[in-house]
Amino acid sequence: MTRKVQTIGFDADDTLWHNERFFHLTQQRFAELLADHAERADLDARLLEAERRNIGAYGFGVKGFVLSMIETAIEVTEGRVPGHVIGQILAAGQDMLAHPIELLPHARDAVEALSGQHHLLVITKGDLLHQERKLAQSGLGELFDGVEIVSDKRPDTYARIFGALPGGPEAAVMVGNSLKSDVNPAIVAGAWGVHVPHDLVWGLEHDSVPDHPRFRELPDLGGLAALVATLD
Structure with missing residues (x-):
């Protein structure tokens, strides 16, 4: 199936x-x-x-x-x-x-639980060399099927990335701490958006919580695999 x-x-x-x-x-x-x-x-x-x-x-x-x-x-x-x-x-x-990389709680377990069952991507903004180094140091790189380091995260960004993969945006989930960059534009593109809040948010990343059937929120990554199973 x-x-x-x-x-x-x-x-x-x-x-x-x-x-x-x-x-x-x-x-x-x-x-x-x-x-x-x-x-x-x-x-x-x-x-x-x-x-x-x-x-x-x-x-x-x-x-x-x-x-x-x-x-x-x-x-x-x-x-x-x-x-x-x-x-x-x-x-x-x-x-x-x-500065050395410090993984957030449950990050490794969540990625490992989903790796091999789904096509996993890192989709991140920032400096190319720095983000590549951080992913390498994290020890998570081999668990992902691809990495997209983009100049910004807009609906067309997610439409392009997810649209090139089986099922398109409708069969994709975007997980992140930023409503403005990770969740809302992914939902506009047609994907699911899962918000995992972080205590600290950059002033330019604030946005409103969407009232949308494809929005979900988790306190941390520990419940991600179970949540994805409900979407399947």
Whole structure:
């Protein structure tokens, strides 16, 4: 019997492994470096706006974040930011790129339970080299049938990826922590969207919970295999 669900896509950052916590720690370090020039709330708002402006040029990930921090530091100091501060911002970015991978609870068990029964994909945004390194270090790479590292996640992104596979979007499930990037656009494309919330969410990833029959939510990945079985 052909399964109703044939493809399962997984987001990577903050779905399979921790990511946003390192951005938060670095942003705290950034605020300490510039404490004499801006209040924390104002600095955070200006950095977020810089990130929003720069996504089209730098994309998602650590490198764009570091460039946005440097740009914000120049702005709040009116061009007088000391060279050693720039150096510390760059060092913080290098620390983020080198940080070891920490899997989220139940991530390995969930992927192992579904591997071999469904076509599994990693579908993630971010810097190509960094995301490839993280997947390799995670130890999960061999369990997936494919990896899609995309510049953004929109309905047409999921329609293209799932549409090239048996059953199309209607036979696909997208699992992720972001309503804006992982769940809502996948549902618009015709797939199931499974939201697995993370405690930390980047300011540009907030979105509303959909009122849709193809929406599901889990507290963690521990119940994913059982949920997929109900969709089959």
